[in-house]
Amino acid sequence: RISHAYLITGLSSVGKTTLTTQVAQALNCAEPDAPCGNCRSCRLIDEMSHPDVHLVSLDTVPEQERRTRREIGINQIRELRHTISLKPYAGKWKVCLILEANRLSEEAANCLLKTLEEPPPYSVLILTAVDGNILLPTINSRCQRLDLRPVATETIRQALVKTYGVEEDQAHVLAHLAVGRVGWALRASRDGEHWQEHQRRLAHLWKMGGASRVERMALAQELSQQFTKDIEEREGVQELLESWSCWWRDVLLVKEGCPNLVVNVDQLPRLREYAGQVPAGQASHALNSIRATQSYLDQNVNPRLALEVLILGFPTVKA
Numbered sequence: 001r002i003s004h005a006y007l008i009t010g011l012s013s014v015g016k017t018t019l020t021t022q023v024a025q026a027l028n029c030a031e032p033d034a035p036c037g038n039c040r041s042c043r044l045i046d047e048m049s050h051p052d053v054h055l056v057s058l059d060t061v062p063e064q065e066r067r068t069r070r071e072i073g074i075n076q077i078r079e080l081r082h083t084i085s086l087k088p089y090a091g092k093w094k095v096c097l098i099l100e101a102n103r104l105s106e107e108a109a110n111c112l113l114k115t116l117e118e119p120p121p122y123s124v125l126i127l128t129a130v131d132g133n134i135l136l137p138t139i140n141s142r143c144q145r146l147d148l149r150p151v152a153t154e155t156i157r158q159a160l161v162k163t164y165g166v167e168e169d170q171a172h173v174l175a176h177l178a179v180g181r182v183g184w185a186l187r188a189s190r191d192g193e194h195w196q197e198h199q200r201r202l203a204h205l206w207k208m209g210g211a212s213r214v215e216r217m218a219l220a221q222e223l224s225q226q227f228t229k230d231i232e233e234r235e236g237v238q239e240l241l242e243s244w245s246c247w248w249r250d251v252l253l254v255k256e257g258c259p260n261l262v263v264n265v266d267q268l269p270r271l272r273e274y275a276g277q278v279p280a281g282q283a284s285h286a287l288n289s290i291r292a293t294q295s296y297l298d299q300n301v302n303p304r305l306a307l308e309v310l311i312l313g314f315p316t317v318k319a
Contacts, residue, residue, distance in 0.1 A: 002027070002093075003144040004119040007101070009132040010148030013183035016128040019148065020097055021045060023126055024053050028091035041091055052091040054083045057099035070235075072098070074107040081115050084123045094123045101127040102134040109136050116142040150180020160189055176265045179246070201243040202267070209274075209317030216311045224304035227297065234297075241294050247271075248287040255280050274317055282315040289313055 006023065008016045025035030025042045028050065035042050044050035056076050080096050088094050098104075104112065116125065116139060125143075132140055132147075157175035159182065160166040166174070166189045177198065178185035188194045208216055227237045250262040254275040259268060274283075293310045297303055 002124065004123065005116055005125040005143040006127065007132050007135070007140065007143035007145045008126065008128045008148065009130065009145065011150060011181060012130060013178075013181035013187070014148050014150060015182045016148060017099060018183060018186070019146070020099070020126050020128055024050075024095045024097060027093040027095055027124060028052060050091065052088045052094050054080055054094075054096045055099070056080050056097065058103055071103045071105045072100070072108050073105055074111050077104070077108045077111040081111070084115060084120060084125070087120075088122055092122075094120065096123065096125045098125065098127045100129065101139075102129040102131065104135075109139060113138055113142075151178075151182045152180070153178075156180075156182050156185050160185060164189060173266045176263050179263055198243060201240045202247060202264070204240070205244050205247055205314075206270070206317075208311060208314055213312060216314070217308055220307040220311045221304060223307050227303040227307075237303075238294060238297065241290050241297075245287060245290045245294075248283055248290065251275050251278060251283045252280065252287065255283065277317050278315045286314055 008019055010016050022035055025037065025045045027034075028041045028045065029035045030039040030041050037043075037046070041050060045053050048055050056072060056079075058070060058072065060076060080098070084094055084096050086094070098112070113136065119125065127135075127139075127143060129135060132145060153175045156178055157171045160171035160174060161168060164186065170189065174185045174188050174195075177188070188198070204219065208219065211219070223237055223240070226233045228234075246263045250264050250267075250271050251274045253259065253261050254268075254271045259271070262268065262271060264271065278286075289310050293306050296306045
């Protein structure tokens with residue numbers, strides 16, 4: 001039995017959007033073995049151009065508004081309510097997708113609730129969220145919930161090779177770097193810039209190993225300016241800190257004799273250099289400091305001060 005609303009939850013890039021798309025395809029697929037992925041309906045949904053599938057996400061927020069606020073507004077939900085009130089034009093179901101529903105403004109969430117309470121019989125709403133408990137309890141209770149867990153590294157590797165045609169060596173590296181996030185692995189395999197950005201983040205960290213205090217403070221200032229520029233840049237700084245956190249975790253794993261558990265499998269020689277030069281206490285302090293800084297930045301602490309304290313405290317590593 002098809003539910004009128006689904007809530008798909010899980011970590012960022014764990015595969016929520018992929019599953020959402022596949023559910024929409026299954027609902028409107030022209031073939032009995034749905035979703036086939038090849039019929040006209042499936043192809044249009046994959047391109048998000050199907051007349052009976054309506055997408056609401058942060059990317060559909062007007063660009064000027066995205067720079068100042070990072071939420072889905074009431075006007076987008078009003079448009080969704082109008083769209084879902086119309087009967088399907090080309091498919092069997094009217095499907096509305098709301099990605100990152102935890103970003104709904106209070107007004108938008110309350111507006112959506114009206115549709116969830118009295119949905120048209122031919123409609124299905126599919127919401128995604130990092131944590132469903134952030135949403136209004138009344139929204140949670142009206143959705144069938146599907147919780148996605150991180151995917152095993154070997155499962156991601158096999159999927160990249162067998163389903164998406166990624167070469168073995170690249171799939172091995174990406175599967176480890178994904179840390180259970182199949183969506184991240186897929187994007188990185190398709191988008192060279194995605195991979196290069198990861199490398200640039202690590203290069204910043206490596207450069208700091210032999211940098212002077214003045215050079216470290218200059219980097220802290222650069223990152224703080226980026227953090228305060230707009231919402232998207234702010235999220236970029238948090239992602240950079242996450243990459244640094246994974247690096248120091250890997251250093252500790254190598255020091256403890258567990259290189260098979262590291263995320264940055266393509267950087268084992270450099271990890272061993274760090275493990276040989278940096279005492280375990282300093283590596284652990286660096287990791288804990290990064291996590292604390294991530295929390296501070298979320299609490300609107302002065303970003304320049306927080307980043308200066310973090311970067312000045314990183315261990316010195318000779319190239």
